[in-house]
Amino acid sequence: xxxxxxxxxxxxxxEMIVLSLALAVLMFDLALPKDEKRxxxxxxxxxxxxxxxxxxxxxxxxLDTFYGMFVLDGYxxxxxxxxxxxxxxxxxxxxxxxxxxxxDKGEYYALILFATAGMMVMASGADLISIYLGLELMALxxxxxxxxxxxxxxxxxxxxxxxxxxxxxxGILLYGIAIIYGVTGTxxxxxxxxxxxxxxxxxxxxxxxxxxxxxxxxxxxAAVPFHMWVPDVxxxxxxxxxxxxxxxxxxxxxxxxLRVFTTALPGIQPDWTVIIxxxxxxxxxxGNVVAISQTNIKRMLAYSSIAHAGYAMVGFVSGGMQGVxxxxxxxxxxxxxxxxxxxxxVMLRKDGVAGEELKDFAGLAKKNRTAALLxxxxxFSLAGIPxxxxxxxxxxxxxxxxxxxxxxxxxxxxxxxxxxAYFYLRVIMYMYMKEPEGEFELAAPLSLKLAMAVAVLGVLxxxxxxxxxIDFARISIAGMM
Amino acid sequence: MGIRQGILLALVFVPVLAxxxxxxxxxxxxxxxxxxxxxxxxxxLSLVPFAVFMQPRPDGWLVRLDLxxxxxxxxNFSLGLDGISLLMxxxxxxxxxxxxxxxxxxxxxxxxxxxxxxxxxxxxxxGVFLSTDLFLxxxxxxxxxxxxxxxxxxxxxxxxxxxxxxxxxxTFTGSLFMLLAIIGLYVIHGSQAGEYTFALEAxxxxxxxxxxxxxxxxxxxxxxxxxxxxxPIHSWLPDAHTDAPTAGSVIxxxxxxxxxxxxxxxxxxxxxxxASAAYIPVILAVGIIGVYYAAWIAYAQEDMKRLVAxxxxxxxxxxxxxxxxxxxxxxxxxxxxxxxxxITTGALFIMVGMLDERMHTRDISAFxxxxxxxxGLSAFFLLFIVSSLGxxxxxxxxxxxxxxxxxxxxxxYLAAAAFAGVVFTLIYLLRLAQKVLFGPPATDAEFHDLSxxxxxxxxxxxxxxxxxxxxxxxxxxxxxxxxxxxxxxxxAVKTAGATPQAATAPAQTAAADRGGTP
Numbered sequence: 001x002x003x004x005x006x007x008x009x010x011x012x013x014x015e016m017i018v019l020s021l022a023l024a025v026l027m028f029d030l031a032l033p034k035d036e037k038r039x040x041x042x043x044x045x046x047x048x049x050x051x052x053x054x055x056x057x058x059x060x061x062x063l064d065t066f067y068g069m070f071v072l073d074g075y076x077x078x079x080x081x082x083x084x085x086x087x088x089x090x091x092x093x094x095x096x097x098x099x100x101x102x103x104d105k106g107e108y109y110a111l112i113l114f115a116t117a118g119m120m121v122m123a124s125g126a127d128l129i130s131i132y133l134g135l136e137l138m139a140l141x142x143x144x145x146x147x148x149x150x151x152x153x154x155x156x157x158x159x160x161x162x163x164x165x166x167x168x169x170x171g172i173l174l175y176g177i178a179i180i181y182g183v184t185g186t187x188x189x190x191x192x193x194x195x196x197x198x199x200x201x202x203x204x205x206x207x208x209x210x211x212x213x214x215x216x217x218x219x220x221x222a223a224v225p226f227h228m229w230v231p232d233v234x235x236x237x238x239x240x241x242x243x244x245x246x247x248x249x250x251x252x253x254x255x256x257x258l259r260v261f262t263t264a265l266p267g268i269q270p271d272w273t274v275i276i277x278x279x280x281x282x283x284x285x286x287g288n289v290v291a292i293s294q295t296n297i298k299r300m301l302a303y304s305s306i307a308h309a310g311y312a313m314v315g316f317v318s319g320g321m322q323g324v325x326x327x328x329x330x331x332x333x334x335x336x337x338x339x340x341x342x343x344x345x346v347m348l349r350k351d352g353v354a355g356e357e358l359k360d361f362a363g364l365a366k367k368n369r370t371a372a373l374l375x376x377x378x379x380f381s382l383a384g385i386p387x388x389x390x391x392x393x394x395x396x397x398x399x400x401x402x403x404x405x406x407x408x409x410x411x412x413x414x415x416x417x418x419x420x421a422y423f424y425l426r427v428i429m430y431m432y433m434k435e436p437e438g439e440f441e442l443a444a445p446l447s448l449k450l451a452m453a454v455a456v457l458g459v460l461x462x463x464x465x466x467x468x469x470i471d472f473a474r475i476s477i478a479g480m481m
Numbered sequence: 482m483g484i485r486q487g488i489l490l491a492l493v494f495v496p497v498l499a500x501x502x503x504x505x506x507x508x509x510x511x512x513x514x515x516x517x518x519x520x521x522x523x524x525x526l527s528l529v530p531f532a533v534f535m536q537p538r539p540d541g542w543l544v545r546l547d548l549x550x551x552x553x554x555x556x557n558f559s560l561g562l563d564g565i566s567l568l569m570x571x572x573x574x575x576x577x578x579x580x581x582x583x584x585x586x587x588x589x590x591x592x593x594x595x596x597x598x599x600x601x602x603x604x605x606x607x608g609v610f611l612s613t614d615l616f617l618x619x620x621x622x623x624x625x626x627x628x629x630x631x632x633x634x635x636x637x638x639x640x641x642x643x644x645x646x647x648x649x650x651x652t653f654t655g656s657l658f659m660l661l662a663i664i665g666l667y668v669i670h671g672s673q674a675g676e677y678t679f680a681l682e683a684x685x686x687x688x689x690x691x692x693x694x695x696x697x698x699x700x701x702x703x704x705x706x707x708x709x710x711x712x713p714i715h716s717w718l719p720d721a722h723t724d725a726p727t728a729g730s731v732i733x734x735x736x737x738x739x740x741x742x743x744x745x746x747x748x749x750x751x752x753x754x755x756a757s758a759a760y761i762p763v764i765l766a767v768g769i770i771g772v773y774y775a776a777w778i779a780y781a782q783e784d785m786k787r788l789v790a791x792x793x794x795x796x797x798x799x800x801x802x803x804x805x806x807x808x809x810x811x812x813x814x815x816x817x818x819x820x821x822x823x824i825t826t827g828a829l830f831i832m833v834g835m836l837d838e839r840m841h842t843r844d845i846s847a848f849x850x851x852x853x854x855x856x857g858l859s860a861f862f863l864l865f866i867v868s869s870l871g872x873x874x875x876x877x878x879x880x881x882x883x884x885x886x887x888x889x890x891x892x893x894y895l896a897a898a899a900f901a902g903v904v905f906t907l908i909y910l911l912r913l914a915q916k917v918l919f920g921p922p923a924t925d926a927e928f929h930d931l932s933x934x935x936x937x938x939x940x941x942x943x944x945x946x947x948x949x950x951x952x953x954x955x956x957x958x959x960x961x962x963x964x965x966x967x968x969x970x971x972x973a974v975k976t977a978g979a980t981p982q983a984a985t986a987p988a989q990t991a992a993a994d995r996g997g998t999p
Binding site for chain 1: 550551552553554619620623624626627630631634635641642645646649650653654657658660661664665667668671
C-alpha cells in the first residue's frame with residue numbers, strides 16, 4: 001500500500017483546481033451586480049481551460065494515491081478532458097439562456113463546477129467509496145440545477161422526481177457496495193478483484209451485489225429499465241441543464257461503471273456480460289422506438305439519449321481494449337453532438353417562448369440557414385451518418401462487438417440505427433421541407449455561437465479525421481488493460 | 482503523387498470543394514454558372530484517361546492512389562481507376578453536367594442550395610465508383626443518401642417528403658447490413674492475416690468459412706440490391722423517381738441504380754466467390770422476376786415518369802441477370818448496359834421533364850398527336866423510346882444482346898425466358914410512343930418545340946445512343962481487361978464446385994477456425 005506523499009497532491013491537482021474555481025465563483029458572485037453574472041461564466045470557462053492544460057501536463061503519469069482510493073491514470077485523464085469540454089460548452093450555452101429564464105444566479109455556474117468535480121472523482125475513483133462520494137457530489141449538484149427554474153412547475157417536478165429516484169438508486173448502489181464489502185472484506189477495486197480471483201467465495205451474494213451495482217450505475221447512464229426518470233427530467237429541467245446532464249453525468253456514470261466492472265469484477269464477467277447485454281438491447285430498442293412518437297424535441301432527445309446509452313453498452317459488453325476504448329470514443333463524440341443539438345434547442349425561441357416542440361422547427365431553413373445547417377449536422381451525427389463523428393463512434397462500437405463475437409448485438413444495434421434515422425430525419429424534414437409558422441427569434445449571443453462552433457467542428461473533425469481521438473483513447477487505457 | 486493520381490483526386494474532390502462557394506453566392510444565376518463550369522470540368526477530366534493513359538499497370542489498374550487515413554483501423558484512402566470505373570466515372574460526369582443544364586430554368590427556388598447538393602452528390606458518386614477501400618467505399622455510399630434526400634424532399638413534386646424519407650430509410654437500412662458484413666469480413670481477415678485492413682485486394686484473399694460467407698454475401702447483396710433495385714425491395718424507386726425533380730430522376734436512374742450493380746461486380750462477387758456461386762439461383766430468379774414484373778406494371782402506368790421508373794427496374798433486371806451469369810460476355814453486356822441505361826433512361830426522364838414543364842402534367846392521356854405540334858421534340862422522344870426497347874443499331878440492343886448471349890452459355894432456358902421479356906418491354910414502350918406522339922391531338926394548347934438549350938441537352942445523348950449502338954467497341958475496349966481479371970477467380974470456383982483454397986492451404990483454414998470462434 002502506497003504511503004502518503006506529494007504524489008497525493010499531484011494526483012488531485014485537477015480536482016483542486018475545479019473545486020477552487022467553484023468556490024471562487026461563489027465568492028465573486030457576491031461582488032458582482034445582478035446583471036453582470038455572465039462574467040462568472042467566462043471566468044469558469046477560463047478556469048476550466050487552465051484545469052485542462054494542467055491535466056494534460058499530467059498525462060502519462062500513473063499515480064495510485066490516498067491508500068488506493070484514488071488513481072490518476074490515462075483513463076481518468078481522458079474522462080476529465082471530456083468533462084472539461086462538456087462543462088465549458090454547457091456554460092457557454094447557458095449564458096444567454098439563464099438570463100432569459102430569470103435564473104441568472106452565480107450559483108448556477110458554481111453548481112456546474114461542483115458537479116464537474118464530482119464527475120472527475122468518479123473517473124478517478126479506485127475504491128467503491130470514493131466513487132460513491134464523487135457520484136453524490138455530482139448528483140446533488142445536478143438535482144439542484146434541474147430545479148433551477150424556480151417559477152416553473154415543470155422544473156420543480158423534474159427536480160423532485162430526479163431527486164427521489166436518484167436517492168433511491170444511490171441507496172441501491174450503496175446496498176451493492178455493502179454486500180461486496182461483506183463478501184470480500186474490502187471496497188478497494190483491486191482488492192475485490194484479487195479476492196474473487198482467489199476463488200474463496202462462490203455463493204450468490206456476489207452476483208446479487210453485481211446486479212445492484214448495475215442498477216445504481218444504470219440509473220446514472222440512463223439505461224433501460226432504469227430510465228423512467230429520463231424523459232420527464234430532461235423535458236422539465238432548464239434546457240441548458242438538460243444539455244449538461246445528458247452528457248456529463250452520463251459519461252461519468254460510464255467512467256465509473258466501466259472501471260468498476262473491468263477492474264474489480266472481471267472474475268464474474270460472464271455473469272455481468274449477460275445482464276449488460278440485455279440492458280443494451282432494451283435501451284436501444286425502447287429508446288429508439290419510443291423516440292419515434294415524441295413531438296417534444298427535448299423528450300425526443302431524452303429517448304435518443306437512452307438509445308445512445310444502449311450503443312455505448314454494446315462496446316462495454318465487448319470488453320477488452322477495443323471495447324473499452326470504443327465506449328470512451330463514443331462518449332466523447334456523443335458529448336459534442338448532443339450538446340450541439342441541445343444548444344440549438346436553447347437557441348430557438350418561437351413567438352417569445354422557448355421553442356421546444358418539433359413543429360417549432362418547421363421552416364427554420366428559410367429563416368436562418370446557418371442554424372438549420374448546424375442542427376442538420378447534429379441530427380445526422382446522432383443518426384450515425386458519415387462523414388460525421390456519430391458514424392465513427394457507432395462504427396467503432398459495432399466493430400468492437402463483432403470482433404469480440406457479439407455479432408448479434410451489432411445486428412440489433414444496426415437495425416435500431418435504421419429506426420433512429422427516421423426520427424432524426426424528421427427534424428431535418430421539418431426544418432427544410434415545411435413552411436415556417438409564427439415568428440422565429442434566435443437567441444444567439446456570441447457565447448452560444450462559440451459553443452456551437454466548437455461542437456460542430458468537433459463533430460466534423462472527428463468524423464473525418466478520427467485517428468487522433470482513437471489513439472488518445474487507446475493510449476489512455478494502455479495501463480489499465 | 483503524380484499527375485495521374487492528381488486527376489483521380491480532382492475527380493472526387495473538385496465538386497465538393499466547389500460546392501462551398503456555390504452555397505455562399507447570393508444569386509441563383511451565379512450558382513448555376515459555377516455548377517455548370519465545375520461539372521464541365523469534371524467531364525473533361527474524366528475523358529483525359531481515355532486519351533492519355535489506357536495502358537494498365539501490372540496489377541490491372543490504370544491508376545492507383547493510396548494514402549494513409551485512419552491507421553488505427555487499417556483504413557486507407559485508396560482510389561483506383563480501371564476500365565469499368567472509368568466508364569462509370571465518365572457517365573457520372575456526363576449526367577451531372579446534363580443535370581445542371583436541365584435544371585437551368587426548372588429550379589428557381591433556393592438555387593444555390595440545389596447546386597450545392599448536386600455537387601456534393603457528384604463527389605459521392607465518383608467516390609463510390611473509384612474507391613478500392615471498403616470503408617471509404619461505404620462512406621461515399623452512405624453520404625450519397627443525404628444530398629439525394631434533399632433533392633427529392635425539397636425540390637420534388639407531389640408527395641415529395643414521403644418519397645424522400647422512404648428512399649432514405651430503405652437504402653439506409655440496406656447499407657447498414659452491408660456495413661456489418663464489411664466489418665465482419667475485416668475482422669475475419671484480421672484474425673487470419675494478423676493485419677487489419679479494409680483494402681479490397683487484401684480482403685479478396687480472405688478465406689471465409691462457407692457458412693459465414695453465405696451470411697456475409699447475403700448482407701452485401703441486400704445493401705446492393707436495394708439500390709439496384711431488385712424485386713421485391715424496389716418499392717422505394719417508383720415513388721422516389723416520380724416525385725424527384727428531373728435532375729434528381731436522371732441521377733437516380735442514371736447513376737444511383739448503377740452503384741448497386743457496380744458494387745456487385747466490384748465487391749460482392751469477387752469478395753465471396755464461393756458464397757456468391759451458391760446464391761446464383763436466387764439472383765437469377767429475382768432478376769427474371771424483375772424483368773417481367775416491372776414490365777407488367779409499367780404497362781399499367783398513366784404517369785409517364787412512373788412508367789419510365791418501372792422500365793428502369795425491368796432493364797436493371799437484365800443487368801442483374803448478366804452479373805449472375807458471370808462470364809466475360811454477360812458481364813461486358815451488363816457493364817455496357819449500365820452505361821446505356823444511364824444514357825437512355827436519363828434522356829427519357831429529361832424528355833418527360835420537358836413535357837411536364839410545358840403541359841404541367843405527366844399523364845399519358847393528356848397528350849396525343851405531339852408529332853404534328855412539335856416534330857423536333859417528338860423525334861427525339863421516339864429515338865429514346867426505341868433505344869430503350871432495344872432496336873438493333875441503337876445502344877441498348879448491343880448491351881442486351883451481350884447479356885443474353887452470355888446468359889445463354891450458362892442457362893439457355895433462362896436466356897430464352899429473358900428474351901421473351903424484351904417483348905414485354907416492347908409493349909409498354911410502344912404504347913407510350915403511340916399514345917403520346919401519334920393519334921389525334923388531346924388539346925389545342927400551344928406547344929413549343931425544343932429550345933436551343935434543350936436541343937443542346939438532347940443532341941449529345943442522341944449521338945451517344947447511335948454511336949454506342951453502331952460501334953459498342955468504344956465502350957467494350959476499356960472494360961475487356963478488367964472483366965477478364967474479375968471473371969477468372971470466380972469462374973474457377975464455380976467450375977470446381979469445391980473450395981480449392983481449403984484443399985491447398987489447410988493452415989489457412991485452421992486460422993479461419995480460430996477467427997470464427999471468439
